[in-house]
Each structure stands twice: as C-alpha cells, then as structure tokens.
Amino acid sequence: MKRKTLKAVLTATTLTATASWADDVTLTIESWRNDDLTLWQDKIIPAFEAKHPGIRVKFTPSAPPEYNAVLNSKLDAGSAGDLITCRPFDASLALFQAGHLADLGDLDAMSNFSDVAKSAWQTDDGSSSFCVPMASVIHGFIYNADAFAELGIEVPKTEADFFAALEKISEDGSYIPMAMGTNDQWEAATMGYNNIGPNYWKGENGRRALIAGEQKLTDEAWTAPYATLAKWSPYLGDGYEAQTYPDSQNLFTLGRAAIYPAGSWEISGFNTLADFKMGAFKPPVQNAGDTCYISDHTDIGIGMNASTDNPEAAKAFLTWVASPEFAAIFGNALPGFFPLSKEPVELEDPLAKEFVSWRGECESTIRSTYQILSRGTPNLENETWGASVAAIKGTASPEELGTKLQDGLASWYAPQQN
Amino acid sequence: MSRPLQTGKAIHANDVSAFAQDINEASRLETGKSVQKHASRRRPRLHIAVFLAPAVLIYTAVMIFPLANTLRLALYSRIDQERVFTGLANFQTLFFDPIWSEQFWNALGNNFWFFLVHMLVQNPIGIALAAILSHPRLRFAALYRSAIFIPTILSFVIVGFAWKLILSPIWGIAPSMLDAVGLKSLFAPWLGKEEYALTTLALISVWQFIGIPMMLIYAALLSIPEEILEAGEVDGITGMGAFWKIKLPLILPSIGIISILTFVGNFNAFDLIYASQGALAGPDFSTDILGTFMYRTFFGFQLQLGDPHMGSAIAGAMFAIILLGVCIYLFGVQTRMRRYQL
Structure with a gap:
C-alpha cells in the first residue's frame, strides 16, 4: 500500500515537472x-x-x-x-x-x-x-623565476641567450637546466620541435607551403629545428632517455629544474603544485628583432x-x-x-596572461603536422615524435631525419611527390 | 559386482545370445553407459547435442566467430568510405611494402628475442627453483613458493609502473642501490635506450611470470614416486645425479608444455609493453612487438586513424605464426617425446 502511494506521488511529480518544462x-x-x-x-x-x-x-x-x-x-x-x-x-x-x-x-x-x-x-x-x-x-617555456633571480639570469630573447642561460644553470649545478624526457616521445615533438620550429619555418607561411608542396621537409627551415634540439641533450639531466612526462612535470614543480618546455595547459596544474614564482618566455628567435612565431594550437x-x-x-x-x-x-x-x-x-x-600576450607580439600558427599531413601511412605526426627524439639523442643527423620524413610523406601525399 | 560371475556362468553354458543379453544387462546395471548405446538404436542421441550446446555456443560466439571474422576482415579494405573485397592485398602490403614490412619484421624479430629471453632465462630458472623447492629438507618452502608466485597474479599495469619507478634514473632505487655498492657506473636509463629496452622489458616479464614454470615443474616433481628415487639411490644415483638422470627425463613433458605456453604467451604479448612504453613502443620502436604493432594499426594512435583491415591482417599473421609454432611442437616434438608410466 505504502509503495503504491509512493509510486503515485512520484508519477504525479514527474508529470507536473514535465508539464512545467514542456515549453523548454x-x-x-x-x-x-x-x-x-x-x-x-x-x-x-x-x-x-x-x-x-x-x-x-x-x-x-x-x-x-x-x-x-x-x-x-x-x-x-x-x-x-x-x-x-x-x-x-x-x-x-x-x-x-x-x-x-x-x-x-x-x-x-x-x-x-x-x-x-x-x-x-x-x-x-x-x-x-x-x-x-x-x-x-600556446607553446613556450615556463621557468623558475626564483632560480633565475638566484643565478642572475635574464629571461632569454634570442637563441644565443637561451643556450647561454642553460650553460650558466648547468655550470652552477644546483638545478637541472631543463626538464624534459624522451621516454614518452610526444614531448620531444610537441614541446620541442613544434615549440621552437615556427620561428624557423615562419609560422603559417611555412606550414601552408608544406601542405601546398612548395617546401619540403628536407629544407633548411624544417631540419634546422632538429639541429637546435640536438643541442638540448646536455642540459636535460641524467637519464633523460627514460624520463617520462610526469617525471618532467614533477622535476620542475619540485623546484629541481629551472626551465620547462611547456604547453599552456600546464598552467593550472603548476599553479597548485609549485611553491616558487614562475614566469614564461616565448620560443627564442635567432637574432634580436626577428619576427617571432608561436604555436597557438x-x-x-x-x-x-x-x-x-x-x-x-x-x-x-x-x-x-x-x-x-x-x-x-x-x-x-x-x-x-x-x-x-x-x-x-x-x-x-x-602566467596565462604572459602566454596570451604573445599573440599581440608574434604571429600565430598551429602545429605543423596536424592539418592534412597526418592522414596517411606513415603518419607524419608519429614520425615526427620519433625524429625529434632521435635528434635530441643524436642518433641521427638533422639531414637524415629530414630525408626520412620527406620520403615517408611523399610516399602518400601527392603535392609532395614532384 | 556379482554380474561378471554370472556371465562367466553364461559362457559355460555355451549360450551366445544369452551371453550377449547378459552383458547388456550387466553393464546397464553397473555403468549405465551402454544403456545409451542400447537406446540409440531406437531414437536419435539428442542429449549429446544438448549437453554440448552450451560449450559449443559460447566458444563459437566468443572465440571461433571473432577469429573467423577477423580473418575475413583482413581480406577487405576501405576505399572512399566503402568496404571493398581486396583479397590478399593487405597481406601483400604487410609483407612487401617497405613501410609496412620494415615494421612487421622489426616487430617479429623483437618478438623472437622476447621469446628467446624467456626460454633461456625464465624456464631454466623456473626449473631450478622448482628443484630447490621440492628438496625435502628446505625450510620455509611454502613461503618462498608464495613469494615467487605472487608477481604472477599482479596486473601488468602495476608491474610495468612499479618497474618503471624502480629503474627511473630520477626517483628509482636502482641507481642508488648500485651506487651503494659502488657500481653506479653500471647504471643506464635502460628503458630509454634502444639497445637495452627490449631485454629489460623481457627480464621484467620473466620476473613476473617465473612462478608459472616453477609451479608446473614443482607439481611434476612432486608426482615422481619416492620408490624410483630410492631405487636410483640403491644404484648409487644421488644428489645432482638423481636430478639429471631421473627427475629431468620424467618432467620433460611438463617442460614441453611450458615451452609451448611461453611461445603462445610471448607471441600474444602486448600488455607489459603497452603499459610501460606506450603504443609507439619506444624508444624508436625498439620494443615494438606484434601485439603493439597490431594495436596501433587496428585502433589508430594519436593522429593516426585506425585501420581495422590492416590490423586484422597483422592479427591474421600473428595467428598463423602461433599456429605454425604450435604445430611444429605438436607434431615434431611432442609425438617423439618418450613418456614414462609412473
């Protein structure tokens, strides 16, 4: 009896509820x-x-x-x-x-x-x-501002500044200069290659030219970022080959590393974890005054x-x-x-403000491999992961990597076949 | 039990038909088996189908049908949103297209290395552990047995994660332990180096599964009757000699079974590599085995869209390789193996 009443009440409320929202x-x-x-x-x-x-x-x-x-x-x-x-x-x-x-x-x-x-x-x-x-x-680099202040390092603007800063941190020895590993592979491509790359291939110009078949992955603009990545390895800390993505995040937020090649999605996580002051700088350009390009993916x-x-x-x-x-x-x-x-x-x-301010100073582009170019087999994005890791480890030269990627892309992508 | 006596009497009476009838009657009463035989002359043996049905249906639904359908799927391709029958074209691509075949042979080669490490490390150590455990004077045998067997029941994900942490150059205890004994120079980020990663993973897998051969051999060793060993002792075969000359030949069939289980398990392996190295089986595909290659192709990865047809072709190739291996074992090895009645 009780159950029946309950049912009736429930039905009644459901009906009235439905009725009242009927127009919604x-x-x-x-x-x-x-x-x-x-x-x-x-x-x-x-x-x-x-x-x-x-x-x-x-x-x-x-x-x-x-x-x-x-x-x-x-x-x-x-x-x-x-x-x-x-x-x-x-x-x-x-x-x-x-x-x-x-x-x-x-x-x-x-x-x-x-x-x-x-x-x-x-x-x-x-x-x-x-x-x-x-x-x-948006891609860029997040740095430990306290560490920079302690070591007296200016925020790097050009590539020369950047490597000078890394060298200085490395010499001091109290911080790992840069927290990135190659174990999970994607960081090397996403936070490495596609982070610094747009400055070399001039953002959208290069990306669109590649899709149109006017540029090739063997061109200087596309292989030079690999040469730069190769210079990162001495600054990545011991055993970076087996360092995973969470390892890198932890190294940085624990204050053991000074620079973290980043994507802006890290901001909210880092804000809660890190107890030091953080700053961000955009991918350094080759010469002071060059137009800067950012990956605004x-x-x-x-x-x-x-x-x-x-x-x-x-x-x-x-x-x-x-x-x-x-x-x-x-x-x-x-x-x-x-x-x-x-x-x-x-x-x-x-921190988010710093990242987004670059939109006003630099040209935006997206990751080079995402549109159209990763449709076939071999998949250019996945190949780029491997290539970026190989570049950092020094197992292949930038030219070899460019040739390998170009051959793979040309094997299925018609505009790159002539 | 009184019936056989009666049948004896029937023979004595030289009455053949009475004998047959008697036999029938006897077995009907005793075993009930030939009742069915007897009855079959009149009605179809429906109950056999009924009793087999659940197993056959379930096995067909979850094993035979998916297997056959996977093999069928390998014969198709998707061209412009349409599924088209292309015969063996997928297999042709897999074996002869340089992009695919390079990955396939790499994965197959890695698979053989993975298997070899298991055969050379896991099984001999497993047998040795079983031999030690079955020693009658070993104390705490039950404790060792459980301790060694426990990793087997752990999930791959836990094992992969735990070992990644142990071997981590940043937080791991492996570098500090080596440092403590002054061998820090021997440490390398093993899982991140092309030349060591696969062997490291194979050894982790050995660590996890060493309990299986150990238990199987242990059971086989326990089933060897004491009399045989004592008889050997009388003839002067003791200690290691008893193991090599008496126990080992007797447990050979078990070792055969373990080898084939290792083979099938290794060529189907996927979980550990996926859990610790991801679907790209890094570094640089050095830990890629057929399972991860199949997964990546079938389900896609990151920007690579899945291709069920090529994936099925790889699955088909895996099936053929395992079938071939099992057949070689069944017809080439098992039939020639000498068995002893204990």
Missing part, C-alpha cells in the same frame, strides 16, 4: 572534457540559461580516450546530443563528411574568429566551417549535430559560445586554455 528545449552537449564538468554546471550553463530562458543545457561528458568511439556509435545510432565538442582536424572533418556535423557557414558569429582559429574545423579548401573554435593552447571546438531536433536553440548556444562573455568565463576558469575569439579577453592568471 533541452540541449545536450557531448564532450570529452569530464575534468570541466563542474565548470560547465556551475558557471557556463547558468550564465547561458540566464540569457536564454526557455533553453536548458545538459553537459554529458565521457572519458577522453573513449570519446571518439562513443561519439561515433552514438551518432550512428542517432542518439547523440545536440551539440558536439569537436576534436581538431581529421576526427571532426570525418564527422562532417559523414554528415554528422552541420555546416555553420550561416552562423554570423563565426566572423569573430581568425582564419588560423577556424582552420582546425574547416574542409581542406576552407569553404565550409563546422565547429565554433573554443580554445587553443587550436584544441577544442563545438559544433552542431546535423540531425538535432532543435537547430535554432543549438545555434543560439553556438552564437553565445562565440561571444566575449563565454570567452571570459572559459578563459579564466581554465587558465592555459585560451579563447580564440578576435576580441581580446581579460585574463587574471599572471
């Missing part, structure tokens, strides 16, 4: 950022719902390694959410080509973004865009499920994501993930 549209967001769940629930969604009565938003993330697979099966089964968080480049392009992501060409708010920002979610010819850029990560976007039942509400949300209001909330809640809109956002975190 509920949007569901698919994402891999389960780390950001509270941020979405406490800050982003309430801010949006306050502005748009009648639209309710649900953030339903899945685990990052499973995201692509989960999303694909949901899309195929027709049960995916209305809004889809987009991985950069080919993973999302494949979704667009399969008709799962809607073309956002008619979304006015897309004009808030630069071409570089949009490049991660466009067809190869740039004619259609399918995701609103949300955030990017597009990382997260958000698009619309082509088969959503609420296209208008979804577009309202995307327009809001493209607005400065969203950018301010997102950029400040996740220091190190920088909003991509053209309008500058006022950030509070000093």
Whole structure:
C-alpha cells in the first residue's frame, strides 16, 4: 500500500515537472572534457540559461580516450546530443563528411574568429566551417623565476641567450637546466620541435607551403629545428632517455629544474603544485628583432549535430559560445586554455596572461603536422615524435631525419611527390 | 559386482545370445553407459547435442566467430568510405611494402628475442627453483613458493609502473642501490635506450611470470614416486645425479608444455609493453612487438586513424605464426617425446 502511494506521488511529480518544462528545449552537449564538468554546471550553463530562458543545457561528458568511439556509435545510432565538442582536424572533418556535423557557414558569429582559429574545423579548401573554435593552447617555456633571480639570469630573447642561460644553470649545478624526457616521445615533438620550429619555418607561411608542396621537409627551415634540439641533450639531466612526462612535470614543480618546455595547459596544474614564482618566455628567435612565431594550437571546438531536433536553440548556444562573455568565463576558469575569439579577453592568471600576450607580439600558427599531413601511412605526426627524439639523442643527423620524413610523406601525399 | 560371475556362468553354458543379453544387462546395471548405446538404436542421441550446446555456443560466439571474422576482415579494405573485397592485398602490403614490412619484421624479430629471453632465462630458472623447492629438507618452502608466485597474479599495469619507478634514473632505487655498492657506473636509463629496452622489458616479464614454470615443474616433481628415487639411490644415483638422470627425463613433458605456453604467451604479448612504453613502443620502436604493432594499426594512435583491415591482417599473421609454432611442437616434438608410466 505504502509503495503504491509512493509510486503515485512520484508519477504525479514527474508529470507536473514535465508539464512545467514542456515549453523548454533541452540541449545536450557531448564532450570529452569530464575534468570541466563542474565548470560547465556551475558557471557556463547558468550564465547561458540566464540569457536564454526557455533553453536548458545538459553537459554529458565521457572519458577522453573513449570519446571518439562513443561519439561515433552514438551518432550512428542517432542518439547523440545536440551539440558536439569537436576534436581538431581529421576526427571532426570525418564527422562532417559523414554528415554528422552541420555546416555553420550561416552562423554570423563565426566572423569573430581568425582564419588560423577556424582552420582546425574547416574542409581542406576552407569553404565550409563546422565547429565554433573554443580554445587553443600556446607553446613556450615556463621557468623558475626564483632560480633565475638566484643565478642572475635574464629571461632569454634570442637563441644565443637561451643556450647561454642553460650553460650558466648547468655550470652552477644546483638545478637541472631543463626538464624534459624522451621516454614518452610526444614531448620531444610537441614541446620541442613544434615549440621552437615556427620561428624557423615562419609560422603559417611555412606550414601552408608544406601542405601546398612548395617546401619540403628536407629544407633548411624544417631540419634546422632538429639541429637546435640536438643541442638540448646536455642540459636535460641524467637519464633523460627514460624520463617520462610526469617525471618532467614533477622535476620542475619540485623546484629541481629551472626551465620547462611547456604547453599552456600546464598552467593550472603548476599553479597548485609549485611553491616558487614562475614566469614564461616565448620560443627564442635567432637574432634580436626577428619576427617571432608561436604555436597557438587550436584544441577544442563545438559544433552542431546535423540531425538535432532543435537547430535554432543549438545555434543560439553556438552564437553565445562565440561571444566575449563565454570567452571570459572559459578563459579564466581554465587558465592555459585560451579563447580564440578576435576580441581580446581579460585574463587574471599572471602566467596565462604572459602566454596570451604573445599573440599581440608574434604571429600565430598551429602545429605543423596536424592539418592534412597526418592522414596517411606513415603518419607524419608519429614520425615526427620519433625524429625529434632521435635528434635530441643524436642518433641521427638533422639531414637524415629530414630525408626520412620527406620520403615517408611523399610516399602518400601527392603535392609532395614532384 | 556379482554380474561378471554370472556371465562367466553364461559362457559355460555355451549360450551366445544369452551371453550377449547378459552383458547388456550387466553393464546397464553397473555403468549405465551402454544403456545409451542400447537406446540409440531406437531414437536419435539428442542429449549429446544438448549437453554440448552450451560449450559449443559460447566458444563459437566468443572465440571461433571473432577469429573467423577477423580473418575475413583482413581480406577487405576501405576505399572512399566503402568496404571493398581486396583479397590478399593487405597481406601483400604487410609483407612487401617497405613501410609496412620494415615494421612487421622489426616487430617479429623483437618478438623472437622476447621469446628467446624467456626460454633461456625464465624456464631454466623456473626449473631450478622448482628443484630447490621440492628438496625435502628446505625450510620455509611454502613461503618462498608464495613469494615467487605472487608477481604472477599482479596486473601488468602495476608491474610495468612499479618497474618503471624502480629503474627511473630520477626517483628509482636502482641507481642508488648500485651506487651503494659502488657500481653506479653500471647504471643506464635502460628503458630509454634502444639497445637495452627490449631485454629489460623481457627480464621484467620473466620476473613476473617465473612462478608459472616453477609451479608446473614443482607439481611434476612432486608426482615422481619416492620408490624410483630410492631405487636410483640403491644404484648409487644421488644428489645432482638423481636430478639429471631421473627427475629431468620424467618432467620433460611438463617442460614441453611450458615451452609451448611461453611461445603462445610471448607471441600474444602486448600488455607489459603497452603499459610501460606506450603504443609507439619506444624508444624508436625498439620494443615494438606484434601485439603493439597490431594495436596501433587496428585502433589508430594519436593522429593516426585506425585501420581495422590492416590490423586484422597483422592479427591474421600473428595467428598463423602461433599456429605454425604450435604445430611444429605438436607434431615434431611432442609425438617423439618418450613418456614414462609412473
């Protein structure tokens, strides 16, 4: 009897609840950022719902390694959410080509973004865009400011300064000059090659020329970064060959290393772990006064499920994501993930501010291997990992590495075949 | 038990049909086995199918079907979003395209080295440990047995992680322990050097799995009757001689089984390498074995999208290699092995 009453009460409440929201549209967001769940629930969604009565938003993330697979099966089964968080480049392009992501060409708010920002979610010819850029990560070097002050080192601007600083730290001996290992391989490519490289291949110019087949990986601009990486090895500390990514993070945040080749995503983690003052400097240029280039890598976007039942509400949300209001909330809640809109956002975190200030001084580009060039076998990105490690260890010369990568790329990429 | 006596009587009576009937009756009462035989003349033996069905169905669903389907998948390719039958083209790419074949032979070579280290280190030490453990006067045998066996039940992830920490040049205890005995110069970041990484991982795997051959041989040694050893003693074979001349020949079949288990296990290996070195099996693919190569190809990695068809071709090649190895063992070795009735 009691149970029946309970059931009746429950049914009644459900019915009234449904009735009261009957006019509301509920949007569901698919994402891999389960780390950001509270941020979405406490800050982003309430801010949006306050502005748009009648639209309710649900953030339903899945685990990052499973995201692509989960999303694909949901899309195929027709049960995916209305809004889809987009991985950069080919993973999302494949979704667009399969008709799962809607073309956002008619979304006015897309004009808030630069071409570089949009490049991660466009067809190869740039004619259609399918995701609103949300955030990017910037590469550079984070340094232990206390250590620099103690040793009397100026923040390096040119490559000569940089190696002089490393030499000085090394001579002093109380710090490991630079915390990076080659065990996990990707750091060498991402925080090494693609961090310092844009200064050599002149950012977007070089990257686009490579895609167009006008430059080759055997060119000086593409092999010189390997020669520079080779000079890093004496400063990386004992046994860097077996040093993993978490090892490097710990070495730096424990104050045992002076410089950390970084991506801006480290900022929030380092802020909580390090008890010394930190600063950041951009990849050093060859000669003082050279134009500087930074890797401002597009990382997260958000698009619309082509088969959503609420296209208008979804577009309202995307327009809001493209607005400065969203950018301010997102950029400040996740220091190190920088909003991509053209309008500058006022950030509070000093380290994040330092990183984002480079956008004003330097030309932005994205990682050289991410767009188009990693579609075939051998995969240029994965090959670059190996090549960067080999360069640091000195097991191959920069020219050999360039030849190997070029041969691999030319084996499947038509524009590089002549 | 009274029935056989009666049948004896029946023979005595020289009545063949009565004898047959009697036999039937006897076995029906005693074992119940020929009841089925008897009944089969009248109705189909449905129950056999019924009793076999669960095992056959489950085995088919989880083993035979996926295996056959994987082999089938290897014969297709995805061309412009369409799955197209391409025959043996994937295998041709795998064996003859320089980009693929270089990786394949590298992985296969590494696999053989991995197996060789296990055969040369794990199994002899396992046998030696079992021989020592089975010594009747060894104290705390149960303690040693458990201690040596425990790593076997640990997860690969834990083993990989723990050893990575032990061998870490930054936090590890290996460098400081070597330093304590003045051998610091011998330390190298083993897992990060192309020339040592695979051997180091093989030895970690040996450390983990040494309990398996030890236990199997230990069981085999315990099953050797005391009388044989005592008889040998009477003939003057004692100590090491007893091991080499009596025990070893008797446990040879167990060693054969261990070898084949090691072979299959090693050629299917994946977990330890993946857990400690990642899917790229660094440094510079020096620890890449068929399992990691297959995983990387099938599921994709980082920006490399997965290719289920090439992945299946690699899985097919692995299957063929293991099948070949097992066949060589079954027909070439096991049939010639001399067995002793104990």
